[in-house]
Amino acid sequence: MANSGLQEKIQKALENANLENALGSFADAYTLSRARAYEGIDFEALRDEIANIKAYAAEHMDELADQFSREANRKGATVFRATSGQEVNKYIGDLAHQRGVELIVKAKSMATEEIYLNQYLEQQDLKVKETDLGEWIIQLAGQRPSHMVLPAIHLRKEEVAEIFSKEIKQRLAGDIPRLVKVAQQELRGAFLSADMGITGANMAVAETGSIVLVTNEGNARLVSTMPPILVVVVGLEKIVSKLSDVTTILKALPRSATGQLLTSYVSFITGSVPTATKDGCGPKELHIILMDNNRTAMRHDPVFKQALQCIRCASCTNVCPVYRLVGGHVFGDVYAGGIGTILTAWFNELRKSSEIQALCIQCGRCKDVCPAKIDIPRLILELRTRLAKEEGLPLAQRLIFENVLKNRRVFHSLLRTAAKVQRPLTKGGTMIRHLPLFFTEQANYRSLPAIAEVPLRDRIVGADVKPPVRKKAAFFSGCLIDFVYPEVGEAVVKVLNHEGVEVVFPKKQTCCGAPARYSGEDDVASELAKNNITALLETGADVMISACPTCTHVLQHEYVVLLSGDLEWENKAKELAVKVRDFSQFVFEMRKQRNALHEGRLPEPVQITYHDSCHLNRSLGIFEEPRELLTGINGVTLMEMEDSATCCGMGGSYSIKFPRLSASILERKLRKIQDIGAEVVAMDCPGCMMQIRGGVDKANSTLKVKHTAQILAEAIPR
Structure with missing residues (x-):
């Protein structure tokens, strides 16, 4: 928290x-x-x-x-x-x-x-005397701007009327043309006498x-x-x-x-x-x-000099799901939003950004709209890393990363133990009914999934490959598919086998390291990277498949960054990266090669809408592939929801640190899903499944939440 x-x-x-x-x-x-x-x-x-x-x-x-x-x-x-x-x-x-x-x-x-x-x-x-209307309002109110372009965006017209009324000692209503006229009259004399x-x-x-x-x-x-x-x-x-x-x-x-x-x-x-x-x-x-004010120093920094490309348009702020909820007085200092976090760290003080940088959910939408191509999420990650080195992480978080997450045997043993201890708290064996003490807030706005009694690693026994064998794939499941949604993993294996792919499951794989990486704990993330690189490469597989976009992104991109400078491991990370494929992307390519994009039939016709996870859509650039696969199934009607690529509010550990923000972002996403009226919402991210399915369950909705792999598996002829 x-x-x-x-x-x-x-x-x-x-x-x-x-x-x-x-x-x-x-x-x-x-x-x-x-x-x-x-x-x-x-x-x-x-x-x-x-x-x-x-x-x-x-x-x-x-x-x-x-x-x-x-x-x-x-x-x-x-x-x-x-x-x-x-x-x-x-x-x-x-x-x-x-x-x-x-x-x-x-x-x-x-x-x-x-x-x-x-x-x-x-x-x-x-x-x-400030003469820009928004800046003058802010000056009179004794506040600072909440937006780089629209400094008084957070104030409604009635509040502005109250501010102006005190200034001119005359009661004003919230009539915008009248308020503008008052501003013109009050400022005109200042221009003439300044x-x-x-x-x-x-x-x-x-x-x-x-x-x-x-x-x-x-x-x-x-x-x-x-x-x-x-x-x-x-x-x-x-x-x-x-x-x-x-x-x-x-x-x-x-x-x-x-x-x-x-x-x-x-x-x-x-x-x-x-x-x-x-x-x-x-x-x-x-x-x-x-x-200057530290701009020259910023120019000499190989990572942060990119931020000097900013043209101060604030488009990153305009599309930020967190900013739209709390504004710049919470998410910002002098400068607001994601880019504001970076500018604050350099132009004011690194420690000043310590609190506000944590508000970034890493959805990547700001990067998509930036006209100067600034990779704001990556720069914020770098800030977190530097802050973690300078100030250290909270004790509890550090102990979890160093003593649990870093140790595969301890981590997996704790998950297996939790699967047994949770039984009195579960509903139907799949969702947590209630949580005690400080965990309560995590279940206020969503149900939480139960840990599977039998993880995926204990369920995979061999390959049932449709001949001829076309590829050998190592399946990197990630923590959620392995220990929470093993049924998704089984669906992945079934679909890959149907495509003629032999699947192996490296038992030494562990957490991809995203929680540590996104918290700035790069030492732990690097150790996890080395573990997984070794586990995957020693399989000798042609391709490494992940059905979690966050894991895919980390395997493809973050490992190379984390291990840069160590030539041996950097080369291994690059060797792995070129073999890593997202599940939907890979299946799409395999079916396209054999002209089988229109394949499969569901037992009953179904209306499906699709949620684009942030990492799949923005980090990996995958949008059409899962849609092509779903619409190729006989019986599926795909209904596009509004803003399908907006964040669901999960953000990994973000939902734990900021449950109220996570809940508000999820609420908006659920409204978009419900408005479309589909029977099923499909997605390719187990983290998004956890968030959206939890919200759906909490609302007692009949909407079904499924991974694309599950729908594809259901459509395979028996």
Whole structure:
């Protein structure tokens, strides 16, 4: 379980119906508007181009900063290179005092939020007024942004009316046009009387020394043109090489941020220009601060330099199943969501990300939509590893990993013992009826599966192969299929045998290591990797089959990462990886080879809907194969549910650490399944089976939850 303080924040957010409605409505609308905005655009090609532009800029950060400084200085700007946020704050504060500044107006800027500029300036007796509508609301409320693009998304209009009412000392209703009018009236005077304007920047162009601002409100143009002094705070990662790079990024930024083809305003500021004064026109001071604040160190990190490709569109946040439930004040610090976790660790402090990084469920949806191709889930895994090394895991978790999970004999003996002890708690021998003490919360929103009295490893006795024998496969079952759902394993073997595949079950196999890997305990995960690599390779099998997408992903990808640097084991991990196949993918390929995709018949016609597990769909890129197999069975009608690839909330040990979040995500998934009206929901992940079947059982529903292997096995002629 996560610490009680975080659990209390989660519970408070989940109980806030207004927050759920605001974030949920936006997330649903965003998905549709983003899809429409990208129609006719090759998103994969575009994100490749953006990733290359930003990766080049990160690699040449110092060189481009020097070029930008030369060009901007030549055109009348004053460029200051700041190592830290403190240097930025001091520069602006000193400049304001030297020029006799009394009022500062600001456009939206996450860079200044990052260094707490407003607080610093107010401590210097300077008046600062945010002019972006959302930022002004947040400033008046005494809060921090809950979203990088939409800072006040968590507030409903009635709450905004209350905030404005206190500011103007006049009772206002939650009428949006009226509230906007009030904001315009209140801010107009500030634009006219301000002595200094401060903006951030979406991009800075080294080739021309230009600043690029992308906004939906006219306030940024007023802030940048009306006051006699303009200060622009730019993170070094915002610098791009050429003007043509801007047009490429602009193809994605508004589409990914808000689902727009283009924002209302795109402004280019190149050099110092005259400013309006009471007497006509006067000189304008343009100060551009290039802020490092640990960005250079990030660039030198071989893993995390990828995060400098971020264009701050917040699309990762917009699609995050956890963010839509709790918002950025729980899942975030200055920056929100998954990318916010990473930026917080680098731009603020590693320990500050310790709590919020745990909220990532590793569904991978953020990686799919990122226009800069940042692998956010992998970077969060790396954060966990570093935090685990620096701070250590909780004692109970560490003892389980090191003394139980790492020791196959102890681990399996405990599971066998549990199978006997659980009998008084089970319902029909398959589901847990109730759990004592602190385990109760795990069964509040779902029934839990009973551990099988006879595991799969004791049931597999030999091969019943349909001749001719075409392949020899080693079956890596994973813990759930071996000890909880052995019937799924038997179905896998039956289907493979039908395809002419001889199946062997390596008895020395154990947990794939995912729980340790996803908790940052890489030492334990590495030991498990070595054990399983040895067990699988010594079978001499042609192919290694897994019917658990998480295990498949770990065997194919994580082992190579975990064992990199140890040449002997890295080579063995690579040797294994090329042989590992997902069950549905492999069966699809085998049937396609023998032109038998339309094969099998169920005893009775059935309507099936399909749930895509996160690892199968996103990590392995498998979507069509199980559908092709299911629709090839005579008697099956496949009904596609809405958002079939949204997370079910399982996330391995996530459901144990954050049961309330897991329950809320599951509830939404169950609604989508029930809405389609199918008799069976199929899936290829035993973890998803545990989560969804548990929720279905808890609701006393007649819906059946099955692994694809079970349905395929039922359709094989006897």
